[in-house]
Amino acid sequence: MTIAAVGEPSTVQPTTLDVDALRAEFPILAGSSRGKPLIYLDSAATTQKPQAVLDALSHFYASANANIHRGVYELSERATVAYDGARVRVAQFIGASNDSEVVFVRGTTEAINLVARSFPAITPGCTVVVSEMEHHANIVPWQLAGARTVPIPVTDSGELDMVAAEKLIGERPAMLAVVHVSNALGTVNPIAELCRMARAVDVPVLVDGAQAVGHFSVDVAALGCDFYCYSAHKLYGPTGIGVLWAKAPHLAQMPPWQGGGDMIDTVSFERTTFAPAPGKFEAGTPHIAGVIGMVAAIDWLERQDRDALHAHEADLLAHGTELLASIPGLRLVGTAADKIGVLTFTLSGVHPHDLASLLDADGICVRAGHHCTQPLHRRLGLPATTRASLAPYNTRAELDALAGSLNHAAELFAR
Amino acid sequence: MNELYQSVIIEHYRSPRNFRTIDGPTHHADGRNPLCGDEVSVELVVADDGTIADVAFQGTGCAVSRASASMMTVALRDQSTEQARELFARFHALLVDGGSTDRLGKLAAFEGLAAFPMRIKCATMVWHVMKAALDGGIQA
Missing domain, CATH: 3.90.1150.10 (Aspartate Aminotransferase, domain 1)
Structure with missing residues (x-):
């Protein structure tokens, strides 16, 4: 290792x-x-x-529980400050320069579905290059969006065939969507190298980081990817909460995929306008406690x-x-x-x-x-x-x- | 669970009965457990008087599923389709609803599985496939 x-x-x-x-x-x-x-x-x-995460969840519900971005009262303020502060903490954790590039989602699966549904280059009939070692969560969302999924072969030892990868990326698919660490094999893939190949031909890269963030430090800027996704529950945090990180220009051109409260600018029966990213992707009351718990997990991990x-x-x-x-x-x-x-x-x-x-x-x-x-x-x-x-x-x-x-x-x- | 594996189950897993295809079955169905990927197909020959003259299975699966399939084929031979459905109901009740082992014969070996809800489907799937074959009529 x-x-x-x-x-x-x-x-x-x-x-x-x-x-x-x-x-x-x-x-x-x-x-x-x-x-x-x-x-x-x-x-x-x-x-x-760890107990620190359990305590953070319990403490939030016992002393700060309120909905965010709505009340002017102190409890709501506490919840809002904690929730918005979490974005800064997550950005720092994964090496992102801008906290508005952090979208809170239910987990890695939802993050990939969001991109597959909303990223303009993903259209019926397009090609998404994946790998043979992908989790179903990084295959099926692209197929549901109408994309053809073409896999990078895996060698007998469980590594990506990088020669084949370069060739497939060179055919300029709409997206390269690849797992950072294989959940089935444990393989750590050479993401930075794949991103270099993709950048040379302007192919955006989505990285499924579900198995990575809990095991080693991840720096999205150093990797050079466009999208990075993970789930808090594989990172010592709660279930039901995760992160989609995406470069700001991508988020700006992506339409909302779910509508509701908290994601709007103004609503009328004639015309509704949306909040800027990341708000436009977070319709409805989010998993506030989950976000608090994820931050506690990150804090815990970085104390080790x-x-x-x-x-x-x-x-x-x-x-x-x-x-x-x-x-x-x-x-x-x-x-x-x-x-x-x-x-x-x-x-x-x-x-x-x-x-x-x-x-x-x-x-x-x-x-x-x-x-x-x-x-x-x-x-x-x-x-x-x-x-x-x-x-x-x-x-x-x-x-x-x-x-x-x-x-x-x-x-x-x-x- | 160790007791379960030490019973007749390992023996049937190693030497499954009626693990073959049938030439000209009157009934046939396939089943698949999407959670584990196990697959099983069941073929039957039901005579004009409604007696199961032959029954066989094919597929891949764990010891519990294969032993269950093997023991099912033994239990169903020469039974009426009505009796086959009743036997399934009693077997299902044993595993899922705390039913007794009465009139289950050797199938009572699966009693211990009732304590392991995650594995019950391994034993019952082949029975569901058998029932689907009977319900579906001539499908082969």
């Missing part, structure tokens, strides 16, 4: 993270599942939440020693990879040189759903199935896989337990 360590020696640094102290901040991790101590290995689906988090995650990935490789009949899927803590695999003779149930009986939470990446699984010739995905609150001992349960499942089915 080379996250945030590009160009540095690849040797894994000794972990300096106090994992017990980190775990103590996540109340759910002290709990149990099926009567066993909880071993949560599904953080790519959603991360657990992120280098120590990376080193620990890299250590877990290396340890997990070694453990799984030693299990007879187990095949790791996704062995990119640059990947986050995702261990996806098949175990000979055991269907992923049976495996997930047997692990569940031991209190171990993993994901089984196609992980909303059916085209990728078709490409790999696998109907389904099992995925253990890591966060810095995981431990080597948890991975040892995973390996033990996998061996037990293999024995049960081999008997």
Whole structure:
């Protein structure tokens, strides 16, 4: 794993993270599942939440809850200041220079749908270049908008074929829409390089950052993309809230996609005019508490020693990879040189759903199935896989337990 | 769940009965679980007197789904279509509504699955497909 360590020696640094102290901040991790101590290995689906985020949500509802941009009273002022301030915080978090480029949405899926629906170049019959490793959320919205989705092929190790990518981008599609980090493989894609290729031929780039922002620092200016999307719930924050960041000139030429309160300038029966971005994309009362919770998550994450988090995650990935490789009949899927803590695999003779149930009986939470990446699984010739995905609150001992349960499942089915 | 896997289910998973196609079925239907991608097809031969003379399945799936399909074909053979529907109703009730194992024979092995709502569909899907085949008449 080379996250945030590009160009540095690849040797894994000794972990300096106090994992017990980190775990103590996540109340759910002290709990149990099926009567066993909880071993949560599904953080790519959603991360657990630290107490700081839970407190922020509770504090907001207990002391500042009011609708925004409406009341003149103090409570509404508190809510409005917190909500609008969140935009500045998010812009800073992802390296955006202008907070009016930050649109609050329900999550990555809604962000992509918004762009697919509203960006003028997306018209019926246009081409959107995606990749074979895309989540369905970065395929289906373009198809619903009438676009033809053309994939960049994925190699056997789970990396993008960059020669093919350059060729496809050179054909000047209406959009390049690509995932920053694969939810199914953990692969970190070379987004900056793809953006350079796209910029050379004036192709706008949308990046699905759902799996990226929780694992390493993201700087949209340095990446050079046009659109960046993420969900707070994969970033230690609440569900139901996320971000679409887009360059201001793009947002300016995009019409609203939903109408309602708070997104207008003036309304009459003859003619309605809209608020400027980002307001015009936020019809109705937004998820105010969610926004507050997301900021608490960002604040929490940036208080951590992120280098120590990376080193620990890299250590877990290396340890997990070694453990799984030693299990007879187990095949790791996704062995990119640059990947986050995702261990996806098949175990000979055991269907992923049976495996997930047997692990569940031991209190171990993993994901089984196609992980909303059916085209990728078709490409790999696998109907389904099992995925253990890591966060810095995981431990080597948890991975040892995973390996033990996998061996037990293999024995049960081999008997 | 471990108990469930240690029962007849693993045996049927490894050696599924009636895992084949039928030449000239009178009824046929396909099913797919979009959540997991499992697919199953069921073919039946229903005689003029309404007796299920033959029933077989094909498809991909987990041990629970394949064992359920295998055990269903064994249970339905020589039953009337009415009895097949009643058996499905009792099997469904066992898993979903806390029904008893009465008159379910070997299918009672699935009783433990009732405690795992996320996996019940794995066992019931093939029965739904069988019912769709009967409801759809001659579709093969």
